[in-house]
Amino acid sequence: MAGVDEIEVVVAHSERTTLRVGNVFLKIDADQTRTDVEVEAMAMAPIPTPEVLWRKPPVLALAALPGTALGRLGEPSTASPAAWAAAGAAVRALHDAPLPPWPGRNVDTLTSRLDDECDWLTTNGVLPADLVTRNREVAEAALRPWTPVFTHGDLQISHVFVDGDEITGVLDWSEAAQGDALFDLAILTLGHEEHLSDVIAGYGADVDRDVIRGWWSLRSLLASRWLIEHGFDPSSAGCEFDVLKSRM
Template sequence: MIRDVSLPDDWEPKVREALADVLPERRNAPLRPLGAGLDNVTLLLDGAIVVRLPKNSDGAESVAKEARLLPELALHWDLGVAIPRFLFTAPNPIGPGSFCGYPLVPGEVLAPEHWHARGLPGLPETARQVAGILDALHAFPAEAAGKLGAPSWDLREDFAGDLAAVRAEVLPRLTPGEGRTLLAVWEGYLGDDANFAYRPTFTHGDVSLDHLLVTGDEITGLIDFGDAEVGDPDYDLSYLWAEAGPDFVRRVQAHRGLPFTVRLARKLDFWALADPALDVLFGLEQRTPELADDALRTLRARLAAAADR
């Protein structure tokens, strides 16, 4: 989550006017910025209600998707942790689509470095909890998820389509050795048919450490289902691989009774590189040089780590 929240000068009266229609009893309650991502800004209302406002069409699409999916998840699937339960959706007063509000999900949002400072990835219970969350998520019927708006994700088609832009825009920003490594990993992933022999599965799509909310040493919430899709279930390990580490993912798989294979490790290595490479492209497209530069630093650090293995 991006902590530096940028809002238009007149955001507060517009948001309060919109809230008067959906939560009139809280129209004048304390309201402050909480955080921001690439696609949404979040506010905290009365210390208890998260208000999320899309900044662009992707954010609007994610709110609409969550409004369809989350009630079904909450009603029929026990993830073992709390998830957002929308109180309302209504026309967005400062951007496209609809904005939403839901009771604050219990727990802290912690950056990866704070997870490690607390020793959370090393705790046996943490891996067990994550394993249970993933199993419960992946049990949600893919067909039902599709009918509720979770798109089918053809990973091979998408990553093959991204490769030309990566060659043109990202490789020139790397050293020749870094570029060769990235290209070899990318082409290796696309060229292995076994990487795409998965059963299409409902996935969260963004199980990063800052979306797993923590109370003490326990995971108590899971947020941000805006990237949910039907695709490769292994993808839900990708951010954990990059942020919590390979040993953590091995322990998660052991709790799930699933094998940890060389092929899985290679897939996760690829996704750990592809994610910041695509963020470089996004930053360049959006003319946000700080985002592109930050993603490039992450990519180069991960390429260096890959070279050391």
């Protein structure tokens, strides 16, 4: 890393900071169990992931991926339909892989958290009660039994890198676990509903779009308080609050 002109802060909050130094990403995490999961999940995943250069807790050093992110939440994606389909195919390969040995979230826990977050959003006047109630109803579609698969767990489009129409790698595996396949598809297309058909075409299987819409609402309701408390703005154009409003 000699001769680096600057250090880029990629993301920073009280739980985790990621820096870019040249072609190396340095991830500093307060909870090393998340880093344990990330390293093991990348080793297990059947799709391209960043190379682990070294680990000296609390720092994990990863090589930068070639290409550019599939997009950003709140911004139009310039990636081609073929690139979105390739992302769907990569997700299918992950879901067809052997399960990781650690469990993920369950319906009862999610339901309890959802009730708490909805109450916080309405009690504190963050969102109108009718908006929260409507999205709580939509979210019910996701709260059903599922057959667990190997999920990434935080498959935001900014975590999927492409070069042209090809996937070059997927970042940020600290939330990987056994989970619902449609959750990954929902997070990948959150705020980019216009690309859902491309992703499903690449995924190559029938999916219940009502469940995906349920996950869009559920994830946006669950994430809003955390985003606000950690210095992010879910009311930005195209982000979580707009996702919730679109269900009205």
